Amino acid sequence: MATPLSLNTLDQLAETIGKPSYARADLSAGILHFGVGNFHRAHQATYLHQLFNQGKGHDWAIVGAGVMEGDKRARDVLAAQDWLTTLVEQEADHSGAQIIGSMVDYVEPANAAAIIDKLADPAIRIVSTTITEGGYFLDATDTFDPAHPAIAYDGANPDAPKTVFGMIVAGLKRRVAEGTAPFTVMCCDNIPHNGKVTRNAVVGTAKLSDPAFAQWIYENVAFPNSMVDRITPATSDRERQIAADEYGIQDGWPVFCEGFIQWVMEDNFPLGRPALEEVGVEFVNDVAPFELMKLRILNGGHAAIAYPGGLLDIHFVHEAMEHPLIRAYLAKLTEEEFIPGVPPVPNTDVNDYGKLIERRFSNPKIGDTIRRLCLDGSNRQPKFIVPQIRDAIARGGSIRGLALESALWCRYCYGTSESGAEIAPNDPNWDMLVATSQAAKANPQAWLDGLSNVYGDLAGNEDFATAFSVALNALWQDGTAAVLTRYVEGQPL
Known part of the structure; x- marks a missing residue:
């Protein structure tokens, strides 16, 4: 029988x-973190635990x-186990579990006064x-x-935000007002120039x-940029059952992740910071090259890989990587369109990094799902795909595979x-996306024009609009497998 996780049962x-190896009584709070989810606990909380x-x-x-x-449910689960988390690292050839204890409290969610x-x-010297x-x-x-x-x-x-x-x-x-120096604001989200973006949001x-006061914040508060990386799927009953069956732990919200972990950050912390370099965090003067590569x-x-996988009813990410066409599409797109848009990165071979990503995606144990990767495209596409299209056009590079990704x-x-099979809603703007996609079946330009918040003036770029229309029409006429085959073989779509 599995043991309920708590300080008393360790x-x-x-x-x-x-x-x-430390006692809870030895810890005191120095960081307030907004967004206690799986990634935070597999990344920042884990680095601190190691320290x-x-x-x-x-x-x-x-x-x-x-x-x-919704954060209230998360708080309740963690409170019941004394803020502890079971972290299970999974690689193809090994797995292991550890208990992360770096969290000591959780303010009542949505309680502005308490927060x-x-x-x-x-x-509190850092807010992340x-x-x-x-x-x-x-x-x-x-x-x-x-x-x-x-x-x-x-x-x-x-006063009541x-x-x-x-x-x-x-x-x-x-x-x-109380004469206390300002904390550092440390963004740990996957956004280009994430410190600058966070500063703009706070100042704005x-x-x-x-x-x-907005000008005072701009001049006096530190917002270091950072690059964070660790593949961390959502928790389901599958993960809870594995924690119980294989490790004997009853954890209401365990975290499963890959073994790989990376954090590159600017060293700009006026009130000090934990010595994270002691546990592998890399502090640099300029995060931008690492960030752009990732x-x-x-x-x-x-x-x-998300959208062809979703269209072909593939459930897990590693299963998508086992599909020869999806794997070949990713490899060709990475070599011909992703990597050419990445400037040199200190002490890093970008081609080797591309191969590392392919291996990480292929991890058969991690249990990451295609549906998670498909989630929230209306917010992710403008961060991860659209900028690449803009840059490729500016430098005269290929956008064929990127336009196909957008069409997928x-x-x-x-x-x-x-x-x-019906695809359940998978985006905050799902109803609008479905209606726009349905209109685009007959008129592909309707997708680009209808998503001005995603594409902006790119919708009016003739080269991109043409490549997108060709790809979408081909997907509707011949299907995903046929179109991927033609792309991989270098044939017209």
């Missing part, structure tokens, strides 16, 4: 399971925070975020949109209610796979 777990296990940085423990009603109180606490690509209120040009209803609300109600950025502004204002929100090859690669996304959003 000694009952198998000796092969890694456990904290704590070395007997270092015990004043940098994590307090969780969330602004969504602002914690933000004002002088002990993993709120997904869609959480930064960006328009088609990746510019912060102050007119978004949620942001406009916070601008009108700065509802967004992460409104709460950060309120917390900073409290700190200034503040500007709606207090332009002078966003274009890994995140772009995820998008490339459109076809997926029609709402049925090629077998006729």
Whole structure:
């Protein structure tokens, strides 16, 4: 029978399971984190756990925070197990479990007053975020949109905000009033120039209610850029059962991930930071080359295999990589269109990185799903695919495979796979995407024109519009497999 996870039961777990070598009483909070999900616990929380296990940085423990009603369920699950998480790392040739203990509390979600109180606490020196690509209120040009209803609300109600950025502004204002130095804001989301994007969101929100304070934030608060990477699927009953059956742990929300982990970050922390370089984090002067490599090859690669996989009713990512056409499509697209758009990266062979990504996607144990990769395309495509199309056009490079990827996304959003199976809603804008995809079946340009928030003026680029139309028409006429075959073989679509 599996042992319920808690501080009191750690000694009952198998000796092969890694456990904290530090006591909870030795930890004190130094970081408030918005967005306690699987990636955060497999990444930032794990790095800190490793540091704590070395007997270092015990004043940098994590307090969780969330602004969504759904975060309440997550908090309840973690509270029941004393904020502990079972982390299972899975590779093709080995697996192992450890208990992550770097979180010490979780503020009541959507409780602005409680969260602002914690933000004002002088002990909190870093505020970090993993709120997904869609959480930064960006328009088609990746510019912060102050007119978004949620942001406009916070601008009108700065003392009772509802967004992460409104709460950060309120917390900073409290700190200034109380004579406390500002915390560093550390974005851990997959967004180009994520520190700058976060700064724009915080400053833009503040500007709606207090332009002078917005300028103070711009001049006085640090927003380091970073690149984060670890493939971490969503938790399902499958993962809970494996935790129970193979490791004897009853965990309401275990995290399964690959063994690979990477974090590259600018060293800009005025109030100090944990010594994360001791556990493998790389601090650099310029994150941009690492970030662009990862966003274009890994995140772009995820998008490339997601939609053909979804259309062909493939469930797991490794199964998509076992499909010869999808694997060949990814390889050709990476070599001919992703890599040419990546500038030199210090101490890195970009071609080797591309091969590493292919191996990571092929991991048969990780259990990552095609549906997860297909999720939220309306926010991910503008971050991972559209910029590559723009850059390729600017340098005179090929956009054939990128236009096909965009057409595959459109076809997926029609709402049925090629077998006729219904595709359940998989995007915050799903109804609009389905309607636009249906219109695009007869008129491909309707997709580009209808998604101005995704494509912007790219919809009017003749080369891209033509390549997209050819690809979408071919998908409807001949199907995914035939079109991928022609692309891989270099034939007209």
